[in-house]
Amino acid sequence: MSTFPAPPSPWRLAAVLLAAFLLAAVGSSAARLVPGMAPPYWLPAGIGIAVFLIFGPKGALLCLPANLALSWSHYRLGGGIATSGWLPLVLAALDTGQAWLAAHWWRQRELAQQRPLLRRPSELGFFWTRVCLLPPLIWIPPALLACWAAMPEPWTLPAAGLQLGQHITGNVLGILLVTPCLVAWRDRQRWYRRRRRLRWWPGLALPLVTGVALLLHGHALMLLLPVLLAVTVYYRFPGVAFSLLLVALLLGSITAWGTGTFAGVDPDVTFFDLQVFLFSVTLTLQYLALGHEQLLEYQRELKHDVAARTRELKLANERLAEMATTDELTGVTNRREWQRRSAESMMLARRTGEPLSVLMLDLDHFKHVNDTYGHLVGDLILRAVSRACLWSLRTTDHFARWGGEEFVVMLPDTALAEAAQVAEKLRLASARAAVQHDGTAVQVTISIGVTALRPADLNLDDLVRRADAALYAAKRAGRNRVVIDTEAVDG
Numbered sequence: 091m092s093t094f095p096a097p098p099s100p101w102r103l104a105a106v107l108l109a110a111f112l113l114a115a116v117g118s119s120a121a122r123l124v125p126g127m128a129p130p131y132w133l134p135a136g137i138g139i140a141v142f143l144i145f146g147p148k149g150a151l152l153c154l155p156a157n158l159a160l161s162w163s164h165y166r167l168g169g170g171i172a173t174s175g176w177l178p179l180v181l182a183a184l185d186t187g188q189a190w191l192a193a194h195w196w197r198q199r200e201l202a203q204q205r206p207l208l209r210r211p212s213e214l215g216f217f218w219t220r221v222c223l224l225p226p227l228i229w230i231p232p233a234l235l236a237c238w239a240a241m242p243e244p245w246t247l248p249a250a251g252l253q254l255g256q257h258i259t260g261n262v263l264g265i266l267l268v269t270p271c272l273v274a275w276r277d278r279q280r281w282y283r284r285r286r287r288l289r290w291w292p293g294l295a296l297p298l299v300t301g302v303a304l305l306l307h308g309h310a311l312m313l314l315l316p317v318l319l320a321v322t323v324y325y326r327f328p329g330v331a332f333s334l335l336l337v338a339l340l341l342g343s344i345t346a347w348g349t350g351t352f353a354g355v356d357p358d359v360t361f362f363d364l365q366v367f368l369f370s371v372t373l374t375l376q377y378l379a380l381g382h383e384q385l386l387e388y389q390r391e392l393k394h395d396v397a398a399r400t401r402e403l404k405l406a407n408e409r410l411a412e413m414a415t416t417d418e419l420t421g422v423t424n425r426r427e428w429q430r431r432s433a434e435s436m437m438l439a440r441r442t443g444e445p446l447s448v449l450m451l452d453l454d455h456f457k458h459v460n461d462t463y464g465h466l467v468g469d470l471i472l473r474a475v476s477r478a479c480l481w482s483l484r485t486t487d488h489f490a491r492w493g494g495e496e497f498v499v500m501l502p503d504t505a506l507a508e509a510a511q512v513a514e515k516l517r518l519a520s521a522r523a524a525v526q527h528d529g530t531a532v533q534v535t536i537s538i539g540v541t542a543l544r545p546a547d548l549n550l551d552d553l554v555r556r557a558d559a560a561l562y563a564a565k566r567a568g569r570n571r572v573v574i575d576t577e578a579v580d581g
């Protein structure tokens with residue numbers, strides 16, 4: 091199983107990679123033709139890894155001939171050290187082995203972590219050491235030994251050391267610059283999804299301005315740093331990958347031409363200085379780009395989490411508000427909410443002089459219902475009665491469960507006589523409410539006490555107390571009836 095996405099068109103990709111190899115070969119040979127210039131060899135090491143990562147072991151079929159063309163053109167066309175035919179073949183085999191090893195470690199890591207490499211800054215340590223540094227450290231010494239064996243005049247020790255250093259740094263840099271471009275290509279959907287409204291013109295304007303500045307003044311190189319930083323922030327990892335490759339190619343060409351900041355007297359040191367510069371910029375920007383990406387990812391996750399929590403909190407608050415005002419069993423208003431709303435209605439009635447009545451309702455012999463049919467049926471009866479009462483009332487009336495099997499109603503703008511009629515309606519509706527149990531319809535009757543607001547009433551408790559007294563009278567009178575508070579003054 092591979093965590094690496096399959097390329098859409100392997101043949102087109104193979105053609106592009108082959109062209110890249112050939113370009114590197116031509117560039118390398120051309121640099122070799124400039125007297126005294128050390129060829130940079132940067133890109134083929136990275137292209138080889140890309141080939142193996144994309145095509146798997148079959149990549150050797152492309153990598154080996156391409157490396158052969160590269161070595162052959164370099165050492166034969168470029169007027170190199172050996173004229174014998176076996177050296178390019180050995181070097182091509184060694185370069186291919188190096189690419190295979192780096193790609194193999196890359197894939198091993200992807201399989202171990204179950205996700206593509208180079209998406210987090212914490213993976214850069216592995217990438218820099220295991221993919222970029224270690225394979226050249228292993229494969230370059232035998233390659234130089236082969237060169238040394240093919241030379242008519244062997245290198246002096248310092249010259250051999252310089253060659254070793256140059257080749258290792260060149261290969262490391264090649265891998266460091268090319269493989270992130272492959273990652274940017276591999277993750278293109280990911281980047282595209284995140285930056286849909288990416289503007290193209292800064293990508294063109296920034297290198298143009300820098301290029302002109304460099305042309306006007308060769309030492310304007312430091313201008314590159316803020317430009318690259320802007321590219322990192324705006325174009326993220328793909329921006330870093332491609333702009334660094336471009337910068338390396340440009341500076342490499344300028345330096346090979348003998349101009350620019352790095353062109354010095356000694357060509358070997360010249361390229362080494364350029365490589366040190368590219369190393370420091372590349373490592374810094376790659377870390378910055380992936381770190382920035384991770385921060386943005388955290389930010390996205392955090393936003394998502396906060397939105398989800400806010401939704402949950404809103405729902406919980408709504409539920410709490412409902413619980414605070416509603417009776418859980420019957421779903422009607424609870425006592426506290428009834429008292430709040432009724433106190434408001436009472437104040438309003440006092441100010442406007444409108445009548446207002448209160449009814450207290452109590453189920454008759456409810457204990458008997460519970461004892462006979464069980465509490466579950468008792469609960470269903472309570473619900474059925476409260477529903478029947480609610481349907482019989484106006485929406486402006488306040489109906490609530492007072493507690494136990496007792497209910498209370500406030501009727502705004504309703505005088506005592508009218509309230510008595512409403513009470514009668516409630517009594518009849520409740521008597522009709524039934525709950526089916528074992529094939530029988532369980533029904534209850536209710537007793538109701540009615541009272542109305544009097545000028546002497548100080549607060550709601552006065553009304554409730556009188557309604558309760560009337561209810562008590564209804565119970566004593568035989569239940570299933572409406573009793574009006576006799577002392578009430580009809581408004």
Ligand SMILES: Nc1nc2c(ncn2[C@@H]2O[C@H](COP(=O)(O)OP(=O)(O)OP(=O)(O)O)[C@@H](O)[C@H]2O)c(=O)[nH]1
Binds near residue numbers: 452456457464469569
């Ligand atoms: N199922 C059920 N029963 C309840 C609930 N709240 C109170 N009760 C019961 O209602 C009964 C009230 O009994 P009592 O106060 O003696 O009144 P009653 O039996 O209705 O008699 P009267 O009111 O005098 O007609 C008790 O058995 C309580 O347990 C409830 O939420 N569900």
